[in-house]
Amino acid sequence: MRRAVVLGGSIAGLLAARVLSDHADEVLVLERDDIAPSGLFGSGQGPRPGVPQGKQMHALLDGGRRRIDEWFPGFATDLIADGAALADTGRDLHTYVGGRRKVLVDGVEMISATRPLLEAHLRRRVLSLDNLHLVHGRVCGLAFEGDRVIGVRYTGTTTDARDEVVLESDLVVDATGRASRIGDWLREGGWPKPATRRMDVDLGYTTALFRRPEGGHDTTLAQSLSTTPDGRLRLSTLGRVEGDRWIALIAGYADDRPGRGSDEFLLRCKEDPAAAFRQLTEDGELIGEPASYGHPFSLRRDFHLLDRFPAGLIATGDSLASFNPIYGQGMSSAAMHASCLATYLKSGHSLRDPAWAYFKGARAVVDDAWQTSTRSDLRLPHVTGPRPRGFKVISRLSDLVDRASMTDPVIHRRCLEVTQMLSPAKTLMRPGMLLRAAWAVRRQEA
Ligand SMILES: Cc1cc2nc3c(=O)[nH]c(=O)nc-3n(C[C@H](O)[C@H](O)[C@H](O)COP(=O)(O)OP(=O)(O)OC[C@H]3O[C@@H](n4cnc5c(N)ncnc54)[C@H](O)[C@@H]3O)c2cc1C
Numbered sequence: 001m002r003r004a005v006v007l008g009g010s011i012a013g014l015l016a017a018r019v020l021s022d023h024a025d026e027v028l029v030l031e032r033d034d035i036a037p038s039g040l041f042g043s044g045q046g047p048r049p050g051v052p053q054g055k056q057m058h059a060l061l062d063g064g065r066r067r068i069d070e071w072f073p074g075f076a077t078d079l080i081a082d083g084a085a086l087a088d089t090g091r092d093l094h095t096y097v098g099g100r101r102k103v104l105v106d107g108v109e110m111i112s113a114t115r116p117l118l119e120a121h122l123r124r125r126v127l128s129l130d131n132l133h134l135v136h137g138r139v140c141g142l143a144f145e146g147d148r149v150i151g152v153r154y155t156g157t158t159t160d161a162r163d164e165v166v167l168e169s170d171l172v173v174d175a176t177g178r179a180s181r182i183g184d185w186l187r188e189g190g191w192p193k194p195a196t197r198r199m200d201v202d203l204g205y206t207t208a209l210f211r212r213p214e215g216g217h218d219t220t221l222a223q224s225l226s227t228t229p230d231g232r233l234r235l236s237t238l239g240r241v242e243g244d245r246w247i248a249l250i251a252g253y254a255d256d257r258p259g260r261g262s263d264e265f266l267l268r269c270k271e272d273p274a275a276a277f278r279q280l281t282e283d284g285e286l287i288g289e290p291a292s293y294g295h296p297f298s299l300r301r302d303f304h305l306l307d308r309f310p311a312g313l314i315a316t317g318d319s320l321a322s323f324n325p326i327y328g329q330g331m332s333s334a335a336m337h338a339s340c341l342a343t344y345l346k347s348g349h350s351l352r353d354p355a356w357a358y359f360k361g362a363r364a365v366v367d368d369a370w371q372t373s374t375r376s377d378l379r380l381p382h383v384t385g386p387r388p389r390g391f392k393v394i395s396r397l398s399d400l401v402d403r404a405s406m407t408d409p410v411i412h413r414r415c416l417e418v419t420q421m422l423s424p425a426k427t428l429m430r431p432g433m434l435l436r437a438a439w440a441v442r443r444q445e446a
Contacts, residue, residue, distance in 0.1 A: 001351065003028065005152050005169040007139045009035050010051055011119060012317020012334035013175030014126045018071050019342045020173070021129045028167065030154055032138045035123060039136070044120020051115070051177075055291040056207045056325070057237060057249035058115040059221070062108050063421025064332030067339060072125045076111060079121050083242025084113030085220050089416055092220035098227065099273030102406050105413040108420050112221050112239030114247060118331070140164055141181075142172065144189040148311035148352065170351055172313050173341075175334075178299060180319035191310055194301040199374050201324050201383055203295040204257020208265050210246045210284030217279045219246070224274035232256045233380060235326050236272050238280060246284055248277070251326055254382045258292070265290045298323050298377070300370060304363045309354040314362075316341065321366040323373045332421045336365040371425045372418060394429070401428050404437035407444055411437055 001024040006013045009031030020027045033050040034040040040048075047054030060068075068075050080086050087093050090106020111118070126132060136157060143151040143166045151168040174182045183193035224236045235251045250258040250268045258268055266286070269277040300321035303309065317334040340361035349357050377383050379395055388394075405412040414433060417423040427433070 001170045002026065003169050004171045004173065005030060005167055006173045006175055007152060008050075008175035008177060008317075008319075009033075009123070009134065010175065010177065010317070011122065011331045012177075012319070012337065013173070014119075014122045015068070015071070015334055015338035016173045016175055016316050016341055017126055017132055018129070019338045019345070020171070021132050022342075023345045024170070025131060027129075027132045028135050028169075029126075029132065030135045030137055030139060030152065030167070032136075032157060034136055034157075036134050036136065037124075037127065042123075044116045044123070046116055048116070051119070053293055053325070054115045054119075056115070056205055056293050057239065057247045058113075058118060058331065059237075059239060059328050060111040060113075060118060061328055061332040061420045062110055064335040065109065065111055066422075067332075067335040068122070071338075072122075075121065075125065076109075079111060079113055079117065082113075082117065082121070083244075084111055084117060085240040086110075087112055087221035087239070094219070094222045094274075094276065096222070096224040096226075096274035096276075097406060098225070100406065101274075103409050103412050105409045105416065108413075108416045108422070110221065110420065112241055112247070114241050117242050135167070137165075139176065141188055142185045142313065143168075144310060149189075149313040170312060174313070174315040174319045175317045176319055178318040178322040180301075180315065182315055182319060183301070186310075189310065192306055192308060194303045195305055196299060196301050198297040198299045199324075199377055199383070200297045201295065201377050201380070202254045202257075202297075203251060203324060203326065204253070205249065205251050205293040205295060205325065206258040206260065206265060206290045207247060207249045207293075208262070208290035209241075209287040210248060210280060211287055212240065212244045212246050213283060213285070217276070217283050219276045219279070222274060222276040224272050224277060226273050228256065231381065234268075234272075236269070236274070236277050238276055245287065246280060248280060253380060257294075258290075260290060260292045262286055262290055295325055298370075298373065300366055302363075304356075304359045309356070309359075311352055311354050314341065314355045314358050316362070320362060321370060323369055324377055327369075327373045327376070327419065329369045329373060329421060333365060333369050336421070337362050340365060368424050369421065375425070397429060397434060400434065400441060401437045403444070404440035408436065408440035411440060 003026045004020040004024040009029045089108040095102040137154040237249045316337040344358035405415045
């Protein structure tokens with residue numbers, strides 16, 4: 001491949017660029033924010049406008065961490081040296097359900113850091129690749145010739161750079177995120193739009209940073225799932241991050257969403273049945289105001305269902321699927337899509353044909369993550385569906401496994417492997433697993 005162009009220089013775009021650098025003479029990453037090392041947002045000191053979720057808590061699951069460490073050996077070690085925390089589930093990840101702590105199982109590791117730090121480390125590694133360059137500009141559409149995409153149309157970001165320029169490319173990778181306009185770009189070229197599937201979850205997210213005093217409590221990562229007296233599910237998560245701080249997140253659904261003010265945030269922490277959140281309000285010192293974010297629905301674009309698609313184009317990351325963020329799947333999914341891209345490029349398929357083999361591989365990744373998150377979402381009373389066939393049975397079996405995971409280490413480990421994107425969701429429904437879960441619940445009730 002002579003040149004590949006990646007649209008969007010966030011997590012998915014950077015990981016795709018890393019893979020492409022092994023296969024193309026030149027890789028260009030086209031990004032609307034000025035993320036060059038000397039640019040406005042190059043230092044990674046804070047969130048940037050192109051990634052509005054950047055102020056919210058982000059944890060890197062083990063599935064993503066392991067893949068990124070393979071592409072960039074020492075990635076996790078460098079992050080930790082910069083103040084990020086590595087949480088081993090057996091020691092540091094405390095999961096509470098209704099205030100009761102789940103049995104601890106070790107060997108699964110997550111990274112807790114602010115989103116700008118994670119992205120800055122990845123960007124530094126990717127930009128050090130010899131054949132990779134950043135282009136600062138805004139994508140306006142695709143350039144087509146016959147049955148293929150031959151490049152991308154973009155403009156500069158200043159008022160005196162409004163003329164469209166075409167950047168020719170052998171492969172264009174759309175990584176412009178959840179709000180990608182890929183469907184419109186395809187339609188402009190006379191191609192069908194991919195069908196979209198959405199799951200309305202109506203989630204409200206609020207994140208706040210706290211200073212971590214010396215000698216205060218030593219929580220690295222804690223998660224608390226609780227139910228309010230009127231049956232609403234709440235999630236709180238707390239993680240140690242760089243700069244001797246904690247990041248804390250409170251999430252609620254429908255009209256139970258947390259408000260913006262610091263008083264309400266602190267009140268929700270004090271009300272939380274898990275002690276770590278009450279301690280946070282005693283030991284920690286709130287920095288600035290909490291930041292809120294709404295996630296009305298999860299969304300996937302089903303490219304694999306199209307009957308016509310141009311050669312020279314793929315999509316990755318949130319542009320392909322964006323999930324309920326409480327499961328933390330987004331960055332690890334992006335890493336797995338990048339793995340699918342590597343497999344596709346190594347398999348020697350011609351770039352003159354549509355990339356169906358890539359979309360087939362990525363579909364399996366999306367299906368699995370979608371199943372894990374929507375199966376839980378559909379158990380929420382306000383989420384209306386659509387519910388897949390056999391949902392009632394699956395939901396009862398999932399309840400059984402969840403209950404068993406409170407006390408049974410084997411079942412909790414398998415649940416962690418699935419939620420951390422190390423094993424497929426179907427492994428939880430194997431007969432041996434279900435039998436063990438039934439015994440564990442029986443013992444709990446005895
Ligand atoms: C509230 C919240 C919390 C989350 N928490 C987690 C978590 O804990 N763990 C986790 O793994 N994931 C989490 N995610 C998901 C995660 O943020 C994304 O999955 C991840 O950033 C990968 O996204 P992406 O690179 O595909 O897109 P994005 O990060 O959205 O980036 C898209 C990029 O494209 C650029 N762009 C867009 N349009 C154009 C254009 N026209 N021209 C040029 N550039 C353009 C943008 O500037 C941006 O840089 C969370 C998401 C939300 C909303």
